[in-house]
Amino acid sequence: MSLQARVRLARKGFVLDAEIGCDRGETLAILGPNGAGKSTLLMCIAGLAEPDEARISVDGRLVQDTATALHVPAEGRGCGIVFQGLLLFPHMSVLDNVAFPIMARGLPRSEASRKAARTLDEIGAAPLAGKRPSDLSGGEAQRAALARALSGDPRLLLLDEPLSSLDARARAEVRGLLRTVLRSFEGPRLLVTHEPVEAMTLADRIAVIEEGVITQTGTPAEIRETPRTSYAAELVGQNLFSGRLEHDDGGTGRVVTDEGEIVVAWPAGFEAGNSVLALLPPTDVSIHLQRPEGSPRNVLEGRITSVSAPAEGDRARIRIGSSPPVVADITVGSLSRMGLREGDHVWASFKAVEVGVLPLA
Amino acid sequence: MRGRTPAAFALLAAAAVAFIALPLLGLIARAPWSQATAVISSPEALSALRLSLVVSTTAALITVTLGVPLAWVLTRARFPGRSLVRALAVLPLVLPPVVAGVALLAAFGRRGMFGPLLRAAGVQLPFSTAGAIVATAFVSLPLVVLAVESGLRSLDPRFEQAAAAMGASRWYAARRITLPLIAPQVLAGAVLAWARALGEFGATLMFAGNLQGKTQTLPLAVFQEGQQDPGAALVLALVLVVVSVAVLFALRSRVLPSR
Numbered sequence: 001m002s003l004q005a006r007v008r009l010a011r012k013g014f015v016l017d018a019e020i021g022c023d024r025g026e027t028l029a030i031l032g033p034n035g036a037g038k039s040t041l042l043m044c045i046a047g048l049a050e051p052d053e054a055r056i057s058v059d060g061r062l063v064q065d066t067a068t069a070l071h072v073p074a075e076g077r078g079c080g081i082v083f084q085g086l087l088l089f090p091h092m093s094v095l096d097n098v099a100f101p102i103m104a105r106g107l108p109r110s111e112a113s114r115k116a117a118r119t120l121d122e123i124g125a126a127p128l129a130g131k132r133p134s135d136l137s138g139g140e141a142q143r144a145a146l147a148r149a150l151s152g153d154p155r156l157l158l159l160d161e162p163l164s165s166l167d168a169r170a171r172a173e174v175r176g177l178l179r180t181v182l183r184s185f186e187g188p189r190l191l192v193t194h195e196p197v198e199a200m201t202l203a204d205r206i207a208v209i210e211e212g213v214i215t216q217t218g219t220p221a222e223i224r225e226t227p228r229t230s231y232a233a234e235l236v237g238q239n240l241f242s243g244r245l246e247h248d249d250g251g252t253g254r255v256v257t258d259e260g261e262i263v264v265a266w267p268a269g270f271e272a273g274n275s276v277l278a279l280l281p282p283t284d285v286s287i288h289l290q291r292p293e294g295s296p297r298n299v300l301e302g303r304i305t306s307v308s309a310p311a312e313g314d315r316a317r318i319r320i321g322s323s324p325p326v327v328a329d330i331t332v333g334s335l336s337r338m339g340l341r342e343g344d345h346v347w348a349s350f351k352a353v354e355v356g357v358l359p360l361a
Numbered sequence: 362m363r364g365r366t367p368a369a370f371a372l373l374a375a376a377a378v379a380f381i382a383l384p385l386l387g388l389i390a391r392a393p394w395s396q397a398t399a400v401i402s403s404p405e406a407l408s409a410l411r412l413s414l415v416v417s418t419t420a421a422l423i424t425v426t427l428g429v430p431l432a433w434v435l436t437r438a439r440f441p442g443r444s445l446v447r448a449l450a451v452l453p454l455v456l457p458p459v460v461a462g463v464a465l466l467a468a469f470g471r472r473g474m475f476g477p478l479l480r481a482a483g484v485q486l487p488f489s490t491a492g493a494i495v496a497t498a499f500v501s502l503p504l505v506v507l508a509v510e511s512g513l514r515s516l517d518p519r520f521e522q523a524a525a526a527m528g529a530s531r532w533y534a535a536r537r538i539t540l541p542l543i544a545p546q547v548l549a550g551a552v553l554a555w556a557r558a559l560g561e562f563g564a565t566l567m568f569a570g571n572l573q574g575k576t577q578t579l580p581l582a583v584f585q586e587g588q589q590d591p592g593a594a595l596v597l598a599l600v601l602v603v604v605s606v607a608v609l610f611a612l613r614s615r616v617l618p619s620r
Contacts, residue, residue: 046526047525047526048522048525048526073525074522074525074526075525075526075527075528075529075530076528077526078528079526080527081523081526081527083519083523085519087517087519087520087523089520089523089524089538089542090542091541091542100524100527100529100537101527101528103537104524104527104528104529104530104533104534105528148527152527152528
């Protein structure tokens with residue numbers, strides 16, 4: 001593991017007690033509700049918050065160990081951060097903002113400006129160089145902040161709610177950019193978010209944090225299939241299909257994925273051929289032992305690949321190996337009434353209108 | 362939407378405006394304009410004006426140099442006796458200037474506590490231009506401290522955190538982030554200190570004396586002429602008003618809030 005962090009911090013009735021690890025070239029999403037302590041955890045790793053106990057190492061080098069009073073200050077940790085609210089320096093141009101981390105290391109202005117311009121260019125933000133942060137749109141400001149986080153050749157990339165301040169259109173655009181940037185950054189990547197879709201689409205692994213404690217860690221698929229808490233089930237339980245939007249008959253559309261297609265209500269403002277993300281809550285999926293009659297536009301057929309009884313709550317989660325595969329939440333009552341087991345052949349149905357569609361740039 | 366103003370407040374506000382404007386009006390009405398050119402171009406007046414500008418500008422530079430770090434320490438550092446130091450820092454603001462002058466004499470005067478030390482070092486403060494600068498800087502320092510303190514307190518501390526996380530040393534972050542962001546408040550403090558120094562009278566008179574060409578600044582010249590030639594005093598007073606208003610006007614957008 002290239003980033004290892006164990007942090008304990010108690011403040012006014014709130015206790016953060018979390019341990020995470022993130023490999024080089026891996027994106028770990030820290031997903032949790034507001035106030036769960038995820039930003040605090042990030043700030044502790046960056047050296048901007050004072051934990052009561054901590055042992056943090058980056059690339060095998062200890063940067064903090066409260067047991068031995070070892071503490072590398074923030075400026076020595078080599079973190080590239082996109083802050084919540086971005087915190088672009090308002091009195092500097094975008095270019096100077098991006099050059100700041102380079103100049104802070106003592107490089108001369110001319111060299112720093114060249115490198116900053118290159119970084120801006122790499123993420124398609126070259127035209128912003130001369131602008132002031134106050135003149136930027138939300139998406140532009142996000143690009144500038146991203147360029148600033150990357151320009152200083154950080155060992156670790158930390159993103160704190162990078163899409164939260166954007167409207168839907170800018171969000172789709174920046175999400176696409178984020179995916180590219182995250183993939184091309186070679187060190188560990190940490191993404192703090194309260195949006196399950198962000199975590200599911202951008203992260204290799206997700207650590208779910210609730211009330212200061214990591215309740216589950218796993219790949220998005222693992223957490224979707226076997227959520228350990230009701231919060232995780234609700235949050236990460238979404239069925240997610242990424243694909244291309246195509247026209248179907250009568251005001252509906254099809255989302256064509258690599259593993260099959262589903263029918264959706266045609267989303268306003270979209271065009272055929274758009275890359276989209278389709279979301280389907282597992283509670284909206286019905287399970288049948290025979291092919292269902294009637295109205296549902298989506299009927300998928302397959303074998304049950306897993307059944308997980310919940311740790312809490314009264315709904316069980318079933319994964320069906322259909323095309324595409326879907327996850328359904330059904331009550332424990334109907335689970336036992338239908339006598340469902342792994343390997344059983346079933347039909348899953350859901351209405352086209354239950355499927356949400358988001359743009360995916 | 363703007364709040365509504367009670368009639369009583371409108372009346373009292375008008376009274377306040379009159380209170381400030383009437384003395385200035387009197388100054389303009391009573392000034393012997395026929396003598397104005399002669400008074401202003403007299404060597405005494407010119408040297409007093411030059412000296413006033415030198416003393417107040419130097420004092421303003423000194424107060425910024427000392428006041429910014431002091432405000433920084435008072436807002437950022439945690440140390441025992443901090444509230445005591447803070448009270449001390451603003452004390453010259455409420456201290457009668459004459460008392461400040463006497464205190465300066467007691468410390469740095471020829472027979473003051475550090476008098477012999479200064480003499481040994483070849484420095485003479487009392488009855489010198491340097492002494493006038495020390496006296497004016499003493500009384501105007503708190504204005505810089507208060508202005509910069511308010512700037513530092515209203516600054517989002519996360520900008521400095523961001524700078525640190527990006528590898529900036531404390532000094533680099535202070536130079537490139539904090540100081541530029543509080544520049545308006547520093548400038549406001551500097552202008553207030555400069556204006557206070559320009560008008561300083563009591564401490565300067567007590568500590569530096571009233572030597573023409575050396576320590577006789579415009580306010581002291583106004584005072585002296587007031588006893589000998591009241592008309593000349595009015596003209597010199599108007600000169601002070603013009604200089605002050607000119608500076609305030611030049612920096613109005615930066616010093617005075619625009620709304």
